Amino acid sequence: MRGLKIYALAVFLAISEGLELRHSTETPRVVQFPIERKRHILNPVSRDRLRRRGAVKGDLDNKDTLYLFNVSLGTPPQTIRLHLDTGSSDLWVNTPKSELCSKGLRPCTSTGMYSANASSTYELVASDFNISYVDGSGAEGDYATDVLKLGGKSIEKFQFGIGYKSSSPQGILGIGYAINEVQVGRAGKRPYLNLPLRMVSDGLIKSTAYSLWLNDLDASTGNVLFGGVDTAQYIGQLQTLPIQRVGGVYSEFLITMTGLSIGKNIVATDLAQAVLLDSGSSLSYLPNALTEAIYKLMGAKYDENEGAAYVPCAYAQSPLTIDFAFSGPVIKVDMSELVIPVTGINDQGPVSFTDGTPACLFGIAPAGSGSSVLGDTFIRSAYLVYDLENNEISIAQTNFNATENRIVEIGAGRKAVPDAIPVPNSAPARSGTELNNGKVNSSIRTISLMSSNY
Template sequence: MKGLATFAASAGLLWACSEGLTLSQRTNASPKVVGFPVVRKSVPNPLKRDQLRRRSGTVQATLDNEETLYFANATLGTPAQTVRLHIDTGSSDLWVNTATSDLCTAKGKACTAAGTYSANDSSTYSYIASDFNITYVDGSGASGDYVTDNFTLGSTTLKTLQFGIGYTSSSAEGILGIGYQLNEVQVQRAGKSAYLNLPAQLVSDGLISSNAYSLWLNDLDASTGSILFGGVDTDQFQGTLATLPIQSESGGQYGEFLLTLTGLSLGDTVIAKDQAQAVLMDSGSSLTYLPDAMAEAIYDQVSAQYDSQEGAAYIPCSMASNSTTVGFTFSSPTIQVSMDELVIEISSSSGKPLTFSDGERACLFGIAPAGSSTPVLGDTFIRSAYLVYDLANNEISIAQTNFNATSNNVVEITTGTAAVPSATVVQNPVTATAGATNEAMAGTVTLGAGGTATATSKAKSGAKITMPPMKLTALAVSLGMLYAAM
């Protein structure tokens, strides 16, 4: 069973320290890779946080009103101004708050922990345009200027890196988006050409050979995790990396990390087979969101109770010690996710455990229904997988993670096809079809006296979900949900 964890993580050949980020520039005799540590904070409300990520347009980014997840410490400008940035594979822009933004001034010290950026205080700042703007379905967002300035990670500085300044914002944390350039706000909103975001700039400056990076979140209870640009750490996964094509979007373009989920199992029980379901690999999503029928089938097997009002499922906490795993199949490779990665402790605002009506302790389950949204494999899945995002070749290589690896063997990702070391291309991979139409689920789990949850039907209903299924409202807030994820 996993509780709240706050940890510092190391990346590649680098080890984390409490003082902040370290980034290593490799010598000519070493693999050309760039790694940096990430620090994970607690998220008291993962479902609400995920709901805020669902934006109303084609630009995907993270705007958290809660505490952020994984972040890195960096500096911007001359002299250096320290900022803390939420690392997000699901977005493509780096943006930061300014101390004079509505959020930072209205809430006093809301932006103090993450830091802010002042263009007027930097001698290397250069203005580009006032067309940085992201809007979310709940009305939140960020807007301001696109600028360039020096960006430093550890001892390595990228000159004139483009980023956004949020003069109006709903997030106290800045964002370090490392997705496809096609997904940049400048492209999607302003209709302009793409610019060099961080991964592309690392290639352009010769710090890495290819626009690719590996992600290892490690066990939820672990003290280490890593993001490695331009390289793979073969000690952090088991077996062989299996390379799968990223699914293109309309017009054959690539904007998001979509893979094809072909099967789902729970132990020896087949939940779904012969599927062609596009799923988004999103490290910025706390939970995993599956097509409703798949989620409901798993709930039936593990005695989870679903509350449609909260978009959350509750499960007996004792299931954390169950040896059954959930298997996610992608044409050929299957990633097994253990129950203790899916069972999340929660408690009432008074600190008392949440229980079902029969007195058994209740936990939050790390799988939720996707409803009408694109299914997402978030942190409750990704922690069990080692992922290599190869943006240059539009591929993702995947393997079962090696939790708590104690050694490192970093190998450079080179240029050209088959550039990812220790990877085998999956033959005849299934191509995703249009997302399945989900029949909405219904059911309630309500609090009784003393923090007791009374569960009712999990049956499907003809009624349509009218809110994003990951929304967690006043009930979960009052329960004091605590959860750490990227």
């Protein structure tokens, strides 16, 4: 693709102040965080590929998630902006003493830092916090406890990591399975109560479950709702799918995709392909054979150097949808969610093909040898309930730009997600849950994708 140099737009989401909702015994116990979308010029394909190579390894974390919200740690409170990550399980923060944060440009200033010496309620737990990223960066330091405040709630003696040595300017709040905590994977210790577990233990919510909805590509807000479901934010009824095990263990949010179609064109049936629901991935990544079929139907032009495909921006106005099937549920994704505007580096203006046609990034890319991922280009169209207690995902079509809220509490025990029905005879994954050096891999064969020279 010598005639086209593209630096893609990625979407970042920043949280406004957490909102406490209905905490009396007669009304739902939930904690809600509204999410505000912000845009930056980045290359999401390069960023996503670094993340996905280690997405399912217990000792790896997601450095570049897309949700920011405010919490405070310590006494007096120190305000910190954290990335919300469904793919990891620890909360960790930077400190002003780290080499990275004390550099001339002070890259950690915008998201905040934590100083143990400035808190009267700080307590050291152990000096074995060590989190690694697939690109060689990471953070190491201490595990500690302190007062955590978020969403109008306070949690005392909450365990978290302090990155005295760090190469990532943003801290992370992981809300995944506790088996992915650093002290489990690195130190061989038993898991501690991370945020979803502590919320249940402290009576803030009844179940380790939360809902996530992003709204459409152009919207400015989305939400994460701990312990509840907002029935106004989706269409139809929630349908419940089992999470697939990896190596016999529940550790990642993998569900089984069974089919895909574009308009009236059936692209694939009887897939039984495990796909990772990853809110930290800008694009979606599917097996190469499936991706090639999509590109052929769409007329997308694939660039091997970029690892992604491009289509005319006018495709965003197409009435076609790409429909993802999961045994019973089908999520329809509009072309407007998959055709992503891009700009040149340093804001040099819109990019185009060599014939002058405006070019846009297409929101599905080949997974290669990595795991299949449904990222934001899919998740924006799906209302998702992550039920860690029952190892299930409930899913429905998003109701874009809903104007009301109807929040219902998620109870404890089986079938606790309100307005959700189990998918009968849901297919187990036949591909995509194999472990290779700790990673999930797809067994669908690798093929050569079409390339193009402009």
